[in-house]
Amino acid sequence: MMNGTDPALAHFSGLLRETVDAGNTSRLKGFLSGRELPALGGDQEPSDIVRRAILEAEEPSVLAPRLAVLLASIVSEETKSLSAGTLLDARRRDLLLNVLHVAMDLPAEELFVALRGLHETIDSTDLEIPLWQALAYQQVDSSLEEEWFSILSPSENGSWTPTRRTLLLTAWRGLLWIPPDPEIQEAGEIIDFDRIELGLVALHHSVEGHEEATALLETALSILTETYPRSAEFWRRHLQPQAPKWPSQLQEILAARWPTESAEIAVDENAWASELVRLNELFVRLTSEAAELSRQIEQTRNLPLEDPLAETQRRLRQIEDFTRQMDRLRQGEVDALIRSVRKAG
């Protein structure tokens, strides 16, 4: 066996680069339909193999945007064909799925217009989530804002399914991925807090009353902070002033996530203080137990020879009991305490 790149994948990566260099959309379409792909195993879809091939290229960051241009052509071709009444059969649906999966991994700019066109033409539940996911990451302007708000708002039929929940989080991401207008960005503003506020409130209205509501809203806040890495103080400063207008459940979730500064410090101090007291108590107890064990061992060593065997056995059992107790203390309390101190810190 040899280390290094899989030569079958490396070969295909070369074919991919050739295809992109030549602007050959037909061949790229073939790849995404399963043609000319290497035998890699693992039940990977064509989009997975193309993605891996991009990574194998000499300069993936150069190849990827050029691939996006070709992909946009394919999307436009397929949209035109579907508009003309061509059937969305298994082969075409499979191709579009793979196109959308690749689109998610490519830089925005080239694909957005083409994907919007597909969105306006197609009506397929199989492609709904991948299409929204691809659109979320390919946005170059705010033209989809209304669509995202529409999805975030309570559904007409009140459906509450895994699909609905996935669409909600996709729409939330879509909202967050709307790039700022260039003039606003030049002024140093990246995040649109009005949009975030409206989105959170709409999301709350959609999920309130459902068992997963709190978890879903907490997840939305996590997605917000992962999309825009900022300090806790930043989020408090920008979101808390508006929070009193929000539904109470949303306010509570926000407050739990980013408690006000004084409360946060007080909680931390109390957490630390009580943990330190427990730690001290535990050390005192362990020290005392160790001293007792030491005494027992000494006593056993100094047993007069005429002590009956039963007494010796009894003392040994006592020593074993103490040892087990100390083990339990160590494994149970100390480990729990360490976890608790880490969490507080």
Added chain:
Amino acid sequence: MRLFDRDRDGHPWEKAFEEMRRPDPGRRWAVTANWAMDHRVSTDRETGDLQASGHFEGVADVEDWWAARGLYFREEICRPASGASDRETSAYRRPTNSSNLILARVAGFDEFVHVSSLNALLRWISRRETAADVEISLRSLVGRGLPVKAPGFVTPDWFDQQTFELARALSVSGEDAVREAAGLLADATGEGEPPWWATFSEEIRTALDSEDAARICAALGLGHRTPGEWLIVWRYPVREVLPLYRPTAVEANDSPYHFPSPPEQPFGITMPLDPSFAACREVLHRPLRGAAARERCTGKLLYIEDFSTISDNEALLALRAGHRERLRREFGETGLEAWLDRHPDPR
């Protein structure tokens, strides 16, 4: 031409298979070689399922065939184990494949092992309707969700990088957390998940006990796994996943690391990546779900590093030649030799 170990001169796929008589850079020759020799695909399945599916219509060359094979897998194998009709049931469970239903009375208390990739599972789920529920559950479990793309251009390896962080968080949280995650991921893969491949755990007990991911991959013939992936391992009694099916080259999809089991053998036979490992019996069955998917996970995530798969055609030819010898040593009857002689590997 031989297809499924049957004389098929003049078959529509003859040109496609002829093109694969010599090893190609894409290693597809190994897959067509398997399809040519795999006696386990019955005439009933060939005509009543593969041809009847329509995916192979109009195949003129190897590219047509290769694309059709992949589409057949995604459309016909990636279906529920028990659908509302035969057409809606995974093809391996349809009546046309009944010749591969394992009728041997395997002891229900015997134990299988199934090994999956956390990376592959997460990628599968992130594209599906269950993504949000998994996201929420993972965050509740370990404070991290599904891998998520950050704004701005990133190279396509962001997913695996974030999977690494998630796997570490799960591992640090302990075996119960890993089991909990295994259960929710298994449930979230949905009805389009292909069947699980499993082997009897006792046959690779030493490799399993080592918890060395690379060693486990080599022992089980998982040549498609790559360094940087995380393995999840399930061990479970046979009785929990009945009925069992013998795998064929069709379910093996595009894997060049599969080799058909000899005629008269009731099980599949693995092709380990290293001659020091013995082959194992392998089966197909429906994926574990629910409490079983959680409880039967070993609770360990095993990171693949220092793993070298079979990297080129020369090595793959040598692997297959070595496997033929292994089959001769283990099974050594006349029928086997005649079968192997009918299907020499390309030179």
